Amino acid sequence: MQPILVRDDHVGAWALRINLEDGTDAFWLYRRDPRLQLPWDRAVLDVDGIPTGAPEVQLVWKALRPRPEDDLDKDAVLPHLSDEARSWFERAILSIHPHSNWSIHVRSPLTPAKASWNRKG
Numbered sequence: 308m309q310p311i312l313v314r315d316d317h318v319g320a321w322a323l324r325i326n327l328e329d330g331t332d333a334f335w336l337y338r339r340d341p342r343l344q345l346p347w348d349r350a351v352l353d354v355d356g357i358p359t360g361a362p363e364v365q366l367v368w369k370a371l372r373p374r375p376e377d378d379l380d381k382d383a384v385l386p387h388l389s390d391e392a393r394s395w396f397e398r399a400i401l402s403i404h405p406h407s408n409w410s411i412h413v414r415s416p417l418t419p420a421k422a423s424w425n426r427k428g
Contacts, residue, residue, distance in 0.1 A: 326360060337367065340403045345395070363388055363396040370400055370407045381409065 313323040328350070329336045335350030337343035351358050362384045369377040385393065400410045 328360075335364070337399075337403065339371070343367070343399050343403050361392065363392040363399075366396055367399045367403065370404045370409045373407065373409060 311325040311327065312321055313325075314320070315322040329338045329341070330344075330347065330350075333346060334344040335347055345361070345364065350361055350364050352361050353359070366381055366384060369380065373381070385396075388396065400407060404410060
């Protein structure tokens with residue numbers, strides 16, 4: 308992700324952040340490891356006419372070295388992901404960022420591919 312930041316000097320605040328992403332015509336590719344990919348229509352969502360990175364993709368970017376605010380984002384977002392998005396995120400963490408402290412929660416001794424935070428019941 309290559310961010311472009313636009314600042315409004317009149318109010319002294321950042322006004323816009325645009326992330327340029329890698330990919331092909333059909334797929335978004337994770338810049339840190341292009342083996343991780345998604346079709347563009349799953350990686351970038353239309354939110355009120357604004358192209359927005361899918362939450363699971365944004366979490367993968369944060370997973371390498373999560374800061375406390377990233378942990379808050381993960382905890383807020385994960386319960387709202389679809390099963391498909393959550394499964395993709397978990398596979399991504401295990402394959403691309405296995406040393407992230409977030410991957411510890413994905414690996415569990417009884418169900419290695421199911422995250423402990425997603426256990427139902």
